[in-house]
Each structure stands twice: as C-alpha cells, then as structure tokens.
Amino acid sequence: MTHTLSDTLKETALRVREHIIRMSEGGGCFIGASLSCVEIMVYLYAQVIRRNGNDPLDPARDYLFLSKGHDVPALYGTFAEMGFLEPNRLSNHLSTADHIYWHPNRKIPGVEFHSGSLGHLPSVAAGVALDCKLRGSRNRVVVITGDGELNEGSVWETLLVANAYGLDNLTLVVDRNQFQANIRTEELVPLEPLADKFRAFGCTVERIDGHDFSQLERAFATLPETGRVRVIIADTVRGKGLPSIEARADRWFCSFTASEVEQLLKELHGQKEAAIESETMVVR
C-alpha cells in the first residue's frame, strides 16, 4: 500500500470516528462496536465495493451487507465521508423526521438491506450471491458480522448451505472485537478456535489485524475461485481510538453529554482521557 493511500484512509477513518463520537451524544449509540469496525468499513467502501455512482441499483454493483446492524454510526459516518449521505444528516440521529436510528434502514442511500436482528444477513447475502452466480455475474458480496453474532445458529446454517452451492463470491468479515454485548465472548460462549470452526464448515479462512489497512488490502486483493465461502476474521478492539473506552465491557451502548463528547473528540486526537460521569452502561 502506498503511503499516500494509507494516509488518506487513516484520515478518513479518523473523521468517521469523529462522526461516531458525535452520534453518542443525547440518545446515544453502540459506540464500542462502531469504533471497532471503522477501518474495515472505510477500506471496503473506499477500495473494494464497486458502485455505479449514476445508478445505485446497478445489478452489476458489489454488495456490502452489515449484519451487525448496531454499527450504524460507523456505517453512516463512512457514508458521509464517501459522499453517499449529506454529513449534516448525521445530526438527525434518532429524529423521527429522518431514517437515522440505531439500526440500518434501506431508505438511506447505500444501505443494501435493513438489519438489527442478528444472524439474518448472512442468508440474505447468500441469496444475492447465489443469484449473481446463476446469472454468471461477477459481483462481490461482502457481509460484516459481529463475533457475538456468531452465537446465532442461522450463521452456521447459512455457511453450510452457501458452501453446498459453492458461493465463493460471498465473503464474511467477522469484526472480532472479543465482546458480546456486555461480556467477553470467551467468558460467555467461547468461539475459539474460531478459524478452525469456519474451516470445519467448509470455508477458506484468513485472520488479519482489522485496524491495519495494509492487511485489509492483502486480504481483499484477490477473490480466489475456490468454490467456498471466504471468511476474514478481523481482530479488532472494541472502542478503538478512545483509550477510555477501549476493550471495556461496560462501554457497549453509551449516551454522553455534550461536554463529554467534546472531551472524547480531544481524546481521539491524542489529548488526555475524557472524564466520563454519564452512567457507564445503558442496556438497550
């Protein structure tokens, strides 16, 4: 990866994190899980997903499905940076006058499908991937899942079926941030050895640092025709970018005051850690 590209992507990621932090004010958002998948999302939309600017519904486009739908701030923050969404609209978060709320809605340009209930979009994405295969169309279909989401049996059911149909145009990216909602995955329903589990279900598996753009670049450089679903386990840190939030079980859904948001924005830019007085965990 060239320095220039890497720097550009890093700057974009930083701005997406600013959007996320701002969206945590007032009604709040799932800040930890949003901060963990920023590089994944920025890289995919900037470098992988081919879209037709004149026709967002072009059947030849690539598809990205966000199955861990509670990452809306990361998704819409990325959309704002990519020019899909007017950045001012992010301030409509949780206003019934717009469609920007805690989970994705197809009325927002760029959202391929709504999500929120975990374990759904692997199957929807498999249906899209199967249709592309039936039509001989070389679209790439990517679905981002959480790691806690892998508790859902429907994910594994879909992998069995997708591999039976040879859907190598389907890539599952796991945002492996090590957390369920409020508990570490390995302390509740352990997932490791995760790569072995995916291999046992017939997938090809790579494991990368999900915050490293050059590793993301290598993982997405090719789409080998293996006849199998491709899984990329992206190791990430929940709350990445904010040391006061990183890898903390109680920073799942957060609602901050305006002053806390200002402090967090400074923390993101390397200043001292924010002093948070808001309730540390709001269960939604």
Add this chain to the structure above:
Amino acid sequence: MTYEELLTQTALKDDRIVVMTAENRALVRNIPRKLGNRFIDTGITEQTMVGMAAGLALRGRIPIVHALAPFLTMRAFEFIRSDVGIARLPVKLSGYIPGFLSDGNGPTHQSIEDVATMRGIPGMEVFCPADEDDLVNMLPAIWASAAPAYVRINHKKGNFGHMSYTPGKAEVIAGGKDVTLLVYGFLFENTLQAKAILEKEGLSVGLINMRSLKPVDEDAIIMAARNSSLLVTVEDHLRTGGLYSIVAEVLLRRRELNAEVLSLSLEERWFRPGMLDEVLETEGFTPAQIANQIKNSSLLYAK
C-alpha cells in the same frame, strides 16, 4: 391441472421465478430436471431458505418457497417477518400439510396458528384454497402480485366446480336466511356436505368459501351477517387469530354488532393425531358433526 404442473408451466414462462424448498419435495418432485439451477434445495434449513429467498427477491427474483407449514411459518417466522415482511418482498410461501392435513404427525407438525401469525405481518397476504382446483384457480394471481404471500397448500382433489377467482374476493356459493357457513381450506368439502344435511332438516343455509383471508372479503361477511340469523366459522385452526377472529374484527369495525357467530375450531389445544378420517371424527368435523353442532347451538335462534 396439478400444483406441480402449474408451477412448472409458470416458472418455465417467467425466469424471475425460482423454486425453493427446505428438502420438502413432495409438491415439486419433477421440478429439478425441468428448471435446472432455478430449483434450489437448501436442505433442512427453513431460516436460511427464507433469508436467501429475500436476497434472491432483492435481485429481482420471485422465490416460491416450500416447506412443511409449521416449520416454514414458525421456525423461519422472524426471517419471514423481518427480511421478507419489512422489505415487502415478493416471496411466495407454500405451506405444506397445514391444519388437519398433518393427520398422524402429531402436535409438532400441526400448523394451526399459521393464519394468525402470517396475517400479523404487515403487507403479508394469506390464502387458503378449498381443494386442488381452487388452488390452481387462485395461484396465478397470487404469484403475479408484488406482495409477499402465504398459501395454505391444499391439493386434495375436490369434486366441486368452483367459480373463477377474483383477488381478495370470497366465493359466495349460496345465501341463507338461518345460517351462513364461512369456511376456508380443507374443511370446505365437509362444510358443503353439512350444508346439505341442515337443508334437509329445513334450514335455509348459505355457504362462503373464504379463499383469501388477508385481504378478506369484508362485504361478503357483512352481507351474510345481515341476511342470516347465525354465522358459523369453520376452520382447522386455533380459535385465536383465525377466521373467527377475522370475522369478529370485521363485524366490530363495520358496526354490525347484532350478529351471532358460532366458532367451530380448535380451542386452546392441539388435535389428536391419527388417520385423517378418524381425526375429523375425533375432533368433531365430519359433515354430520358440523351440522349437529350448529343445530344444537343456542346461538341458532338467539337473534
């Protein structure tokens, strides 16, 4: 024409149609070799099948999806509601062996809440044909519509010459001053015979084959309520959420508050499994039993 013949013919003419099944091939045995890769068997995976159907529909396909009715409507319920329903995708659900048609399988296989659950999904349409002839009459319009749909598949041969189907309309077979029987699906035949028994005893008896439960033919229900002393809903479904509930909702909404309604249905229970004829007898749904329950009902001349 059979279900399978109609499906084959329709799918061969329209390549948007894909035929899916969760390894329930009873209705589609010959489809694989005729449709090639537009036949998709996902194995015993109702959730994944419905999710994939939503994905295929996003790409412009019209998936016609097959599984046993209870597993389709219950195991995959949230996928139907949240993937097909919220997006209002044209996924067509064919539920096999609904209601009494699961005969000897036992309560795990009894789909007797499917009308209630499916009609509870915004935008979802619900159809219950009386027999194979009725089914084949109704399906072209159901499959051609842009709405998601659930069909209680009933491919029992009947010997009744049905009228042609108008979408959303009931088949009003007869009016009656004393009683109007409202029925859907497999119990049509026995209800038709019950009508003859009651008529022999001197009652004036109407009969409506409901066909479409959502949208429901409200005017047919209101006309029957105005013209008959008693309405009787006959269904192989729980009392909650099926035709009895639908009729009650319509009568209340339309302020037709003097109507008397008798429900013949399954009240808070699964039915005793066995051979179909014996099930009908045990549960009180033979023609004579249906007629007797009406004749002996205190509601008959209550109005």
